[in-house]
Amino acid sequence: MTSYLAAVFPRPNSPIEFRDFSEPDLEPGSALLHTAFSEVCGTDVHLYHGRLTGVPYPIIPGHVSIGVIAKMRGALKTVNGDALKEGDLVTFLDVHETCGACYHCLVVDQPNRCPSRKVYGITYSANDGLLGGWSQAIYMKPGVKMIHIPKELSPQTFIGGGCGLVTALHAVDMSKIRLGESVAVMGAGPVGQSVVALASLSGAGDIAVFDRVADRLDFARDMGATDTIDISMPRQLRLDAARSLTRGRGFDIVIEASGHPDAVSEALDIVRDGGQVVVCGHYTDNGSVEIHPHWQINRKHVELRGCWGSRYEHFHRAVEIAARFGDTKPWSAMAGQSYALSDVGSALEAVANRSLVKAVVRVQ
Numbered sequence: 001m002t003s004y005l006a007a008v009f010p011r012p013n014s015p016i017e018f019r020d021f022s023e024p025d026l027e028p029g030s031a032l033l034h035t036a037f038s039e040v041c042g043t044d045v046h047l048y049h050g051r052l053t054g055v056p057y058p059i060i061p062g063h064v065s066i067g068v069i070a071k072m073r074g075a076l077k078t079v080n081g082d083a084l085k086e087g088d089l090v091t092f093l094d095v096h097e098t099c100g101a102c103y104h105c106l107v108v109d110q111p112n113r114c115p116s117r118k119v120y121g122i123t124y125s126a127n128d129g130l131l132g133g134w135s136q137a138i139y140m141k142p143g144v145k146m147i148h149i150p151k152e153l154s155p156q157t158f159i160g161g162g163c164g165l166v167t168a169l170h171a172v173d174m175s176k177i178r179l180g181e182s183v184a185v186m187g188a189g190p191v192g193q194s195v196v197a198l199a200s201l202s203g204a205g206d207i208a209v210f211d212r213v214a215d216r217l218d219f220a221r222d223m224g225a226t227d228t229i230d231i232s233m234p235r236q237l238r239l240d241a242a243r244s245l246t247r248g249r250g251f252d253i254v255i256e257a258s259g260h261p262d263a264v265s266e267a268l269d270i271v272r273d274g275g276q277v278v279v280c281g282h283y284t285d286n287g288s289v290e291i292h293p294h295w296q297i298n299r300k301h302v303e304l305r306g307c308w309g310s311r312y313e314h315f316h317r318a319v320e321i322a323a324r325f326g327d328t329k330p331w332s333a334m335a336g337q338s339y340a341l342s343d344v345g346s347a348l349e350a351v352a353n354r355s356l357v358k359a360v361v362r363v364q
């Protein structure tokens with residue numbers, strides 16, 4: 001009987017284990033991928049430390065992945081109507097089981113908040129099978145939405161953008177950037193880098209990025225940033241710098257992708273009157289911050305929004321964008337280094353200590 005090796009977080013703050021899983025029986029409408037690439041991002045570091053709620057340990061981490069269809073049962077198609085066949089190189093939306101029947105799904109059109117929603121590599125247990133990407137194979141449950149990696153898209157480009165690209169697309173959509181508008185991006189991690197790339201593709205004017213890591217700020221310029229601000233300078237100096245970039249008005253749009261509570265308050269300080277702030281960096285609970293409702297929100301007439309997860313449309317368009325603009329936006333270089341599955345612990349360590357923006361697990 002065929003078996004597959006997978007990396008497992010047995011419980012929070014415990015060493016990674018490698019376990020053998022037997023090949024699953026395929027239900028009608030399901031498929032089995034032989035994994036090609038998966039990614040290691042900040043969420044995996046949070047999962048390792050037990051900082052997300054509702055995670056059914058043990059889990060096989062790895063949410064955004066690419067693989068080759070090894071087996072399938074029944075006729076499956078992509079949303080484009082293309083038939084899926086054995087041997088095809090595909091990726092899939094990690095979000096699954098959004099019910100389409102609850103209040104969030106049906107009445108208020110917010111499937112991101114559907115209570116039935118599950119995510120590969122995060123909210124599926126390893127006890128339920130090969131449902132994470134740090135594995136030689138991934139089981140595509142019936143209804144999982146797969147899409148081909150187009151010929152013109154290198155898998156390294158898509159996995160380099162990975163979940164950060166999908167999240168960034170959702171946040172940039174929410175901000176409704178108009179041609180020529182100024183954008184500030186708080187945080188130059190994987191989400192922030194993709195926000196910069198997408199803001200520039202959306203026709204933003206000045207794009208200023210805030211971070212303390214010089215390499216990340218340099219890379220943001222390759223993604224399309226016009227200005228960078230080192231946040232290790234005193235707060236007042238960086239607020240002055242932000243004001244001088246915008247003739248004292250503040251930025252039309254600020255997207256917070258850093259995960260630091262202070263950055264949310266600072267975003268409200270540097271946005272212009274009547275501007276927009278989108279918060280997408282606080283995927284885990286990083287604490288609270290004092291906000292002054294009069295000066296920072298009410299009087300400024302600011303629009304403040306939170307952005308949680310992503311929907312199929314963001315994933316689908318992320319594939320299209322990576323295929324179309326992968327030559328001009330260096331997503332492939334963002335995944336600094338690829339690691340063998342057996343060395344995924346080193347990849348996790350590199351992301352945790354921020355020596356890499358993100359890491360890629362090369363499985364086959």
Ligand SMILES: [Zn+2]
Nearest residue numbers: 099102105114
């Ligand atoms: Zn629902």
Ligand SMILES: [Zn+2]
Nearest residue numbers: 041043163164
């Ligand atoms: Zn991720």
